[in-house]
Amino acid sequence: MTAAEAIAAILWLALSAYTVLAGADFGGGLWDLLAAGPRASEQREAIAEAMGPVWEANHVWLIFMIVGLFTAFPSAFAILGVALYLPFTLAMTGIVLRGAAFAFRAHGQEAAGSLAPWGAVFGSASVIAPFFLGTAAAAVASGSIRVPGGRLEPAFTAGWTTPFAVVVGLFAVAMCGYLAATYLTVETEDRPELQADFRRRAMAAAVVAGGLGLLALLVAWVQAPRLLESLTGRGLPFFVLALLNGPLALWAVWRARPRIARVAVIAQVLFVLWAWAVGQWPYLVPPDITLAAAAAPAATLDALLVVTGVGMALLLPSLWLLFRVFKARNPAASA
Amino acid sequence: MxxxxxxxxxxxxxxxxxxxxxxxxxxxxxxxxxxxxxxxxxxxxxxxxxxxxxxxxxxxxxxxxxxxxxxxxxxxxxxxxxxxxxxxxxxxxxxxxxxxxxxxxxxxxxxxxxxxxxxxxxxxxxxxxxxxxxxxxxxxxxxxxxxxxxxxxxxxxxANGELIRVDPVAAAFNPSTPTEDPHMLVSAYVVTGFLVAAVYAAGLLRGRDDPLHRRALTLGMAMAGLAIILAGITGDASARFIYQAQPAKFAAMEGVYQTQRGAPLSLGGIPVDSQHRVLYAIQIPKGLSWLAAFDTNAQVRGLDSFPAADRPKPAIVHLSFDAMAGSGLGLGLLAALFWLLVIRTRRLPRSRLLLWALIAGGPAAVVAMEAGWFVTEFGRQPWIVYGIMRTSQAATTAxxxxxxxxxxxxxxxxxxxxxxxxxxxxxxxxxxxxxxxxxxxxxxxxxxx
Structure with missing residues (x-):
């Protein structure tokens, strides 16, 4: 494995972490927006409680990916910045407004009252961000960003405004909702009615996400044949796992096995991401830019691996501590 | 645009x-x-x-x-x-x-x-x-x-402008790092200290003279007082380094058009490019040469010695520099006065004038820091990477x-x-x-x- 491949794998792991952790925070925003029924305010409180201590740390995976990408693959970063200017900018507005709105409510609510307008901002921004990140992912995965001879074709709507990209964007939102609702069924184990609310939401999100996922494959068959080829080529093992795991996750949610469901839904996200990554290997931006072609000089890659090693040695125990303190089974609840 | x-x-x-x-x-x-x-x-x-x-x-x-x-x-x-x-x-x-x-x-x-x-x-x-x-x-x-x-x-x-012999560690510890890094870090403490002090000075002024306000003000001013001294020292080192390493930025900061020995220090004033001089400035003879190199006859390179396309805009850089240095100096005096009074009277000063000055100190510290970044960034223009890549070559086409x-x-x-x-x-x-x-x-x- 070359240094460039190692760093690409690390960045993909970071994307995986971002998706299963921050994705759920976006999903929390979605369920805040759609909170309804007699327990609407309890639902919102449970979401805020679950997100509060961890969302900022979850968000940093994105920063880690961005800086890792521009350090290790600077030319690819530049090309993505130009080709995906609009979806990234739109996603960024969502990310900014989501984070600020959440913090305003979490820390300002008791002094300022309900802050309801910021609640609506929190919810809608939480949908905008994953939707546009999803369309950007679709543009890359479908091979729509063409860089013949190292020069980007100036087509600023290429790939992310297609029906395929829209379906993938919606799929991303639905998966975020699926992740969030499933995690929340674990977080609300001591509150059965609330747990039932989130279980129903997880079911709904699962069905919608599953439907959109299959629809995306159908549209890809017409619009992005290269993607289907790579999913059924190198990506086949993960692709098959994703197809098999989907019903299993749905079963666990349906049978009210929250902890199994949580693992199964995380696995679902990882299988989809890794089917895509392994499928398009060794390309970073298919079909024109390979990992090797975009890679920074060896000295940079080696130094980055060292910094990443040292950084992870500090980061992983700290993350473990954070989740241990806030996400371990609450002894007060089980007593 | x-x-x-x-x-x-x-x-x-x-x-x-x-x-x-x-x-x-x-x-x-x-x-x-x-x-x-x-x-x-x-x-x-x-x-x-x-x-x-x-x-x-x-x-x-x-x-x-x-x-x-x-x-x-x-x-x-x-x-x-x-x-x-x-x-x-x-x-x-x-x-x-x-x-x-x-x-x-x-x-x-x-x-x-x-x-x-x-x-x-x-x-x-x-x-x-x-x-x-x-x-x-x-x-x-x-x-x-x-x-x-x-x-x-x-x-x-x-030969074709491609990168060779990249050494990212040497890039991280580049010649500006030893002066720019400490100056920014202590400036962060300056801004925090003065902002906190301003908030609690406002409370004291409104009659909320309780232990919590007094402690918060003292803690804020302790940080601000220590940090403003360090900001002066690191800022001085920074300016002297820029004199060596980025002469065009230095000339713009000080409003120097003609290369000269024994250059005067211009306080305030408006650099006017068409006249190649700074109007309405208070000038201290040989002051700049002495500050830059501890030598009243040291040569200071002027903006006119750079090709027109390589000159930063002295109006904004000089005024920002003076705003930073002026605010910094004022904040230093304010902190010194505050601590002098505390040490002499063994209690927090309650003078309304001083409390108002502390309230103004918060925004002044923010202005100093922002102006400092204006100096760094506008002073580097027209380059995004000094001497290597122009800002105009770097922007997106999106x-x-x-x-x-x-x-x-x-x-x-x-x-x-x-x-x-x-x-x-x-x-x-x-x-x-x-x-x-x-x-x-x-x-x-x-x-x-």
Missing amino acids: DNVAIARATMGTSLAFHIVFAVLGVGMPVLMSVAEGLGLWRRDPLWTQLARRWAKAFGILFAVGAVSGTVLSFELGLLWPRFMAFSGAIFGLPFSAEGFAFFLEAIFLGLYLYGWDRLSPLNHWLTSIPIAVSGAASSLFVVMANAWMNTPSGFQLG PALGATFAVFLVIYAGLAVTTARLLLLLATRARESASGDARGARRDRPVPG
Whole structure:
């Protein structure tokens, strides 16, 4: 494995972490927006409680990916910045407004009252961000960003405004909702009615996400044949796992096995991401830019691996501590 | 406006907005840690109460800083793709290290903000230390990248302009790093200290002369007083380094058009390019040569000696430099006066005039810091990588830049107004509940003592 491949794998792991952790925070925003029924305010409180201590740390995976990408693959970063200017900018507005709105409510609510307008901002921004990140992912995965001879074709709507990209964007939102609702069924184990609310939401999100996922494959068959080829080529093992795991996750949610469901839904996200990554290997931006072609000089890659090693040695125990303190089974609840 | 101008305006606005929150992200954890530590050590709940109050405000400030920092990391690629394609491999390393520092800060802040009831008091206090350390480290790492843009090193250009012999560690520790890094770090403490002091000076002025206000003001001024001395020393070293390494920036800072020996120091005044001189300035003969090299006859290179296309705009750079140095000097005198009075009278000064000066000190410190960044950034123009790549070559070709600039202006305005409003409300509410607590405490304590 070359240094460039190692760093690409690390960045993909970071994307995986971002998706299963921050994705759920976006999903929390979605369920805040759609909170309804007699327990609407309890639902919102449970979401805020679950997100509060961890969302900022979850968000940093994105920063880690961005800086890792521009350090290790600077030319690819530049090309993505130009080709995906609009979806990234739109996603960024969502990310900014989501984070600020959440913090305003979490820390300002008791002094300022309900802050309801910021609640609506929190919810809608939480949908905008994953939707546009999803369309950007679709543009890359479908091979729509063409860089013949190292020069980007100036087509600023290429790939992310297609029906395929829209379906993938919606799929991303639905998966975020699926992740969030499933995690929340674990977080609300001591509150059965609330747990039932989130279980129903997880079911709904699962069905919608599953439907959109299959629809995306159908549209890809017409619009992005290269993607289907790579999913059924190198990506086949993960692709098959994703197809098999989907019903299993749905079963666990349906049978009210929250902890199994949580693992199964995380696995679902990882299988989809890794089917895509392994499928398009060794390309970073298919079909024109390979990992090797975009890679920074060896000295940079080696130094980055060292910094990443040292950084992870500090980061992983700290993350473990954070989740241990806030996400371990609450002894007060089980007593 | 063309893409370059809009890209510069967007990036500049984003940086100017972000940095206010970023410096509080560096400075506030130190104050929170000291206050909470004193509470533990002296068994004094009032210190702990102060730390808790600051933590609530900091939860908002840190979040706005975090998301506006995310905007910047995106904007590097969205606005300056050619710059990043060239520079990423060289100066990306400190950004990656900064990523980890930010990660640790966010993790331990989560523990700190939400862990009051889940961690023992000692463990809770301990979580404040990695926040303060990684906040400082973030600042040091990210300024390394900016320092590299001023004095690019750690690479060579091949025959076709391609990168060879890239050494990212040498790039991180480029010649500007030893002066620029410490100056930014201590400036973060200057801004935090004076802002905190301003808030509590306003409270004292309104008659809220209670132990909590007095302690908060003292702690803020302790940080501000120490840091402003260090800011003077590091700033002086920075200016002297720029005289050597970036003569065009130095000439613009000081409004020097003609190369000369025994150059005078111009205080204030307006550099007028068409007349090649600074109008209305107070001039100290030979002052600049002496400050730059401790030699009244040292030569200072003038702007006119650079090709017209390579000159920064002296009007904005000189005025920003004077705004920074003037505010800094004023803040130094203010801190000196404050501590002199405290030491002589052994109590906090209550003079209304001094309290008003302390209130003005908060915004003045922000102005000094922003003006300092104006000097760094406008002074480096027309280069994005000094002497290597022009800003005009670096901007994106993407469409709709103007629209996104407008959107971000609206977002920043909304965030600034809401943050200010919530901080004010938090202060009001904390005051009300504090008087409630005091009543409750009296009620709960059956035995006097």
